Amino acid sequence: MEGLRERKKRETRQRIADIAMGLFLQRGFDDVTVAEVARAADVSVNTVFNYFHTKEDLFLDRSEDVENLLARVILDRRPGESAVGAVRRDFFESLRDGDWRYGMHEGADLFTRRVRESAALQARLSLMTRRREELLAEALADETDADPDDVTPWLVAAQICSVVTTLTRHFAVRRMAGEDGDRIVSDIRAQAEIAFDLLEHGVGDYALRPATDG
């Protein structure tokens, strides 16, 4: 069971994270110092660094879920379902239910804006994306009993990730430009069909330059 010691630790950690996120969303990641977070949470700066390795960790606390998302979709895929098929289904389910999984839910705006205005957060997010790709690749390699030197799982993982990431980013860009959320989502639905078709059937003839006839 959980003693008083562990409970206080968990609570302190959570309190720091919550207060930090509040300040970050309110004033921007770069404009809030760790010292301010510490003061607001009524702990010392070193206590903050005791719980969170870096300032970015304060913002991207529950990042593990995001990193594991695609690998989990693969491992949980249904009989008769391919890797791409499972992600395709999960993506549209998430879109239909309007949940957070692919970053297209109501209320992601402020979060998105804060990420996009901070180079530090963007860099950190890039690494998260890389990690997600890695976990997906490992899941695929497992599921297909691939040879360790076979790049195929990594290639497929990279391509699946790139589709998801691109669609998510596309939503963010248009949302930041002020477009209506529902309108983007319904548009995304159509574009996502194209996207997953491209993924499943290839982009071989894209941007084919006409032969010169002069």
Next chain:
Amino acid sequence: MEGLRERKKRETRQRIADIAMGLFLQRGFDDVTVAEVARAADVSVNTVFNYFHTKEDLFLDRSEDVENLLARVILDRRPGESAVGAVRRDFFESLRDGDWRYGMHEGADLFTRRVRESAALQARLSLMTRRREELLAEALADETDADPDDVTPWLVAAQICSVVTTLTRHFAVRRMAGEDGDRIVSDIRAQAEIAFDLLEHGVGDYALRPATDG
């Protein structure tokens, strides 16, 4: 023409970059301070920051070429050649000639190692990759007269980039594990064929889970 002022500036900048790279390769990025670079280059720390915005810029000086690489390949593609086709050709040409373009040349090892052991450099490299994708997407959008809200160019760009990046990384990983360079290259040649075939024809049935027959 170029006055003495401009020439000295260019020379100073180059000297700082060269000396910095020497120190970084010798001792590792994180273990060399900007102050040391400044001292070795016989300038003040502020002069270093006058020429280079961040410490990472000192390491990744000529990064523009890398970022522009794929967009340029598209814009220079031959009549009758598709986007993927052009990259495919360029990739194999580079492999045949053993040049630096896809990071698989002799002597990339130390550079690669130094990047992989520094979180700061990896984060910076991630942003470079993103930028490269962006430039490629813009080139594709231009070439296909795509609608501004059409994600297709971005999807294709992301997929092309992901293949190239994955192959490059695969090389790096095996090289870091000590495997012979030529052996990896010849192996990569075969895997790259598979990779570009996947890219051209899709990954629709990958990891298809058998239907349960119980």
Next chain:
DNA sequence: CACCAAATTTGGAGTCACTGAAAAATTGTT
């Protein structure tokens, strides 16, 4: 050559993220 204005370099003072170690406070147990 002497001199001026513009550009470049430098020094110094400061901010902020982050580290390490030792002192101080808190907690679980006997």
Next chain:
DNA sequence: AACAATTTTTCAGTGACTCCAAATTTGGTG
């Protein structure tokens, strides 16, 4: 109440990076 383990704080750095004003260097002019 006392002791040991754990957590928190304090203190003293380091290193990247910024801002500003002073000093130096350079190109051009009389």
